[in-house]
Amino acid sequence: MSRAVLTFQDVTFHYPSGNLIHKHPILEDIHFQVNAGEFVSIIGASGSGKSTIFRLITGLEQPIEGKIYLNGKSMSNQLGQVGYMPQQDLLMPWRTVMDNAILPLEIKGVKKAEAIDEVRKLLGEFGLEGVEDAFPSDLSGGMKQRVSFLRSVLSGSNILLLDEPFSALDAITRLNMQEWLLGQWEKRRKTILFITHDVEEALFLSDRIFILEQEPNPSLKEVHVPLRRPRNVRDLTRTEVVIMRGHLIDQLRLKVKK
Known part of the structure; x- marks a missing residue:
């Protein structure tokens, strides 16, 4: 049950x-x-x-x-x-993808070097490998939402x-993100x-x-x-x-x- x-x-x-x-x-x-x-x-x-x-x-x-x-x-x-992913990604524009992603770990008191190591292991899985040093303004809407979802996963909550x-994505990107989200959910x-x-x-x-x-x-x-x-x-x-x-x-x- x-x-x-x-x-x-x-x-x-x-x-x-x-x-x-x-x-x-x-x-x-x-x-x-x-x-x-x-x-x-x-x-x-x-x-x-x-x-x-x-x-x-x-x-x-x-x-x-x-x-x-x-x-x-x-x-x-x-x-x-609980982990929370809002309608707007709420990424900090002055922080890189990596620095945005490690935020929930920093809040929990994880040392920055350890937090970076943990996030780096997940970048490929979240389609973010190679853009960890980019800023939110350099990303597409779908990429921003991947970073936002990664942050919610790193909250540690079940x-x-x-x-x-x-809701703010175009129809094709939205469908791609829905399929991607299902894949992540089935895995985790x-x-x-x-x-x-x-x-x-x-x-x-x-x-x-x-x-x-x-x-x-x-x-x-x-x-x-x-x-x-x-x-x-x-x-x-x-x-x-x-x-x-x-x-x-x-x-x-x-x-x-x-």
């Missing part, structure tokens, strides 16, 4: 407004779990609470009610306990949060929670998809992706996947219209 590495237990969250509390919570009695080695995507209309879930997991926000468990432990301070990391078997607005991306990458809705009340629905692994982009043309894609898009469009 798979081990749960992330659990939301009846979590409710809303932002304060001055001395008042918003009447309608962003998340209300949300319960789900993600198992070790799973790839789970979160989709939903803008404002549905996708990024709020990540802020709660990372410890940037705390639930009003309920508990969040990481690797079976309820933690009041999760800062630094849970990685990826917040629309490929980290648990990945992935935010996206792209239904096809969620279907291609995920074991399960969580759909966040705000109307009539905040809720979370779950669907299982009917694809075995390994998979490739041509699997998206299978009848059951096409039907699921249409159903998910209809759900999201309905929420936007409201």
Whole structure:
């Protein structure tokens, strides 16, 4: 039986407004779990609470009610306990690829020489060999995201949060990065929670998809992706996947219209 590495237990969250509390919570009695080695995507209309879930997991926000468990432990301070890859790469423009990549190791107190040795062993695997002395301005969008993903892996966490990391890339680069990410995930078997607005991306990458809705009340629905692994982009043309894609898009469009 798979081990749960992330659990939301009846979590409710809303932002304060001055001395008042918003009447309608962003998340209300949300319960789900993600198992070790799973790839789970979160989709939903803008404002549905996708990024709020990540802020709660990372410890940037705390639930009003309920508990969040990481690797079976309820933690009041999760800062630094998960790897995070944002939509924008957030690479430091004055630091080289190598110096950007070693940042999480430096934060953990690893000596710089040891950190460089550790990163150097991974450069080829991440498609970064030969560009370690380049600066972010010299890199393509896909290369920048590889550095960003490397940094999240070097956090040492078994849970990685990826917040629309490929949304700014062109279609071909995006597909290449999706295939590359799947290869990395299959090799490392980290648990990945992935935010996206792209239904096809969620279907291609995920074991399960969580759909966040705000109307009539905040809720979370779950669907299982009917694809075995390994998979490739041509699997998206299978009848059951096409039907699921249409159903998910209809759900999201309905929420936007409201």
